[in-house]
Amino acid sequence: MTMSSINSRTTLIVPFLLEKDKKNYENWKFYIKNYLLAQDLWDIVEYGNILEGNWRKKNAAALHAILCSCSLDISSQIKDTSAKDAWKYLAKMPEEREPEEGEPQERSSGGEEINRPYWLKLTKKIYKGDWQDVREFIFDKGRITFPQITGFEETALHVAIKAEQDKIVKELIEMMSIPELEKMDCNGHTALSLVAFEGRKEWAELLVQKNQGLLTIADKVGNIPLTRAANYGREEMTHYLYDETLNYIQTSRHDNILQPGKEGNHGFHLLRSCIANKMFVNLLHFIVEPGLSFHVGNDGFITTVELPTTSTTPTGDVQLDVFDQSHDERNIRKQVSIFVGFHRLGLKVYELTGIKKICDLKLRHHLANEVLLSMCKYVSALELNHERDDFGVGAALFEATKHGVEEFVTELCKANPSFGFKTNIDGRLFFMVAVQHRQEKVFNLIYGVNQAWNAGHINKKDIDGNNILHIAGGLAPDFERAGISSSPALQIQRELQWFKAVESIVPEWCKEAKNNNDQTPKDVFTKSHKELVKEGQKWMADTASSFIILSILLVTVTFAVSFTVPGGNNQTTGFNVFGNPNVPQR
Structure with a gap:
């Protein structure tokens, strides 16, 4: 360099x-x-x-x-x-230096004696990508060994994977023994763990075919290859490793590490990572029983409609599977090439116009809803009471309410109506939380529930003695008000609209009820919005001053224009330049 x-x-x-x-x-x-x-x-x-x-x-x-x-x-x-x-x-990272003469060699974590300068040559050869050169170096001493050769305790296979040398990786996998494939680097990563991060499915297939035990070896952070792939959004790799891990667990009678409550919580981390990376196709594959709403193919994509005469390849080109044998072969090829050409052109237009992005968003939303419906089937079986753990479903309900995800709230309460009366740490029901965070879509659900539900939520008080109108009288969180308008005056208007809307549905006693601080809802509103009212008054005054200055400028410009003659005047005679020359000039 x-x-x-x-x-x-x-x-x-x-x-x-x-x-x-x-x-x-x-x-x-x-x-x-x-x-x-x-x-x-x-x-x-x-x-x-x-x-x-x-x-x-x-x-x-x-x-x-x-x-x-x-x-x-x-x-x-x-x-x-x-x-x-x-x-x-x-x-x-250990300090790396060449050992002095007579100094003992380093030892790996497995107790192997390591000559760093010697193996550094192999590392460089791997990065160059010449397999024959690497092979000659490995066989140089007459015996094949694969120790941990770098300061990061990596084997030659680790190095080849990071160097993305396809030929060398495949040859080393073939040559290495099962125990050698299980060697970890200083961070606990086996070769399969690195491949899971890289997303190279063909390498993973070779490793799993030779040593299925790699599927359940966790790194120092606690991730098995499956959860590591999911963490980094490797969708196809996650799908493949899930099938292989489940198959290995079932065939080898290995403890099912994906079940809830097992050490490592791998199942939980898998679902969480899939949601975080929006891998809803994989989520459906994990939680939906086979043969229900969707069929998930081997490539990890959902097939909703089976087309009898066409199939789409990964590149997006269309191949015709059924031909009319009476046509001349040359004409068939010509027709197919023209069709594929138009198809590619259509794909370009599809992408450039933004239609593809919209369709992807719609599909993602649809898949998310399917995942939600599938998860709600499990929620419906939960027996909820004040002593029983709800497995975090209640927390999810309040988080969805806070962010205005009415689909989640609706489906969850349909699946298990008991969650409608679940309270958070402040003793508030989800309708009260919807009012607190000004989420009108969730709050509007109150008009679709029966009278018992309605009364239960409206008459409820939190741990501070606040009813739903007290909460409406409180100041909305900053981030909620920021989404309404940058104008304090308009924010006040919006806050007042919320208070009036809630006031219109509560019984009379709620309007005059006092909380633990001896405040009525109107008292809470007045105190909470005191500073915002001052900001609104200042904004109105500043805005009025700006309009006055603008009005003065407009009047000045209008006055000047009305007394200006087009073309100006002749500087010698004083008459208009565009005046009639036949008019007598004095």
Whole structure:
């Protein structure tokens, strides 16, 4: 690497690269951490929360910053991990140096004696991608061994997977023994765990075919290959590994680690990751019984309509399966090529016009609803009371209410009406929470319930003695008001509309009822909105001043225009330039 290329990689982030000897690690850590803090990326590195809405984008930005701040020897080892895992790697990375003469060699975690400089040559050959060269090196000593050869305790197969060398990966899988395939790197990743992250299904098939036990080996974080693939949104890989893991559990009589309550909570993490990454096709495959609403094919895609004469390939081209044998073969090929050409053109128009994006969103919404309906079947069997655990369903109900997801609230209460009377930590029912967060779609459901439900929710008080009208009198959360309008005056209007709407459906006693602070609903409204009223008054005054200035400017311009003659006047005679020349001029 030239000095100019090094400088171009470091000037924007850190003043120097992290080297393998780690002599500059502490200084490097100070610079890169400050950079990540300044870019609002440190939380992703420290906590690695995959449920954050923009996690994928922020993780990519943080990992890019770390990679650009490391030497190539280091960055090549961590390029296929998350930012959080990369940071952990670097903290634990041993200092790498050549051993002095007579100094004992390093030992791997398995107790193997490792000659780092010797095996470093193999690492470089793997990255070059010449299998014959790699093979000759492996057979050089007359016996085939696959120790952990890098500072990260990786085998040659780990290195080949990260280097994305297809030929070398396949050959090494064939050569390595079952125990060697189970060797882990310093982060607990087997070869299958790395492949699950990469999403290379053909490599996974070779590994599973040779050693099914890899499917249930968890890394140091606790992820088995299946949950690791789901965490990173590898949809096809997740579908494949789920089928293989379930098959292995059933055929080998292995403990079903995907069941609720099992160590590692793999089943829970799998469903959570699928929801977070919007992999609803996989979710349906996991929770819907075969043969119900959908058929899930081997490629992981749902088939809703079987077409008798056409099939769609992964590239989007259409192949005709049934031909009229009476046609000439050349004419058939011509017709098919023309049809495929028009089909490709149609796909381009389909994508460029935004129709594809809309269809994808509609399909995703439809699949999400199907997942919801399937999950509600299990919810309907729950026996709910104040002592029994609801497995987090109640928390999901209140979260959906808070964000205005009326479909979820409706289907959940249909499946198990008992959840309609579930209270949160503040002693509030979901209709009260809907009013608190100004979610009119959820609140409007109150008009469709029976009288008993209606009375139960309207007459309910929370732990502070507030009824539903008291809650309407409270100030909406900042993020809810921000979505209404930036104008304080309009926010006040919206708040007043909410209060009046709730007031119109409650009985008379609710309007004058007092909470534990001896306040009526109107008292709560007046006190809660005091500052917002002041902001509204100031906004009105500022707006009025702006309109007055604008009015003065308009009057001034209008006055000037009304007394200006088109074309102007002749500077010698004083007459209009466009005046009639035949008119006598005095």
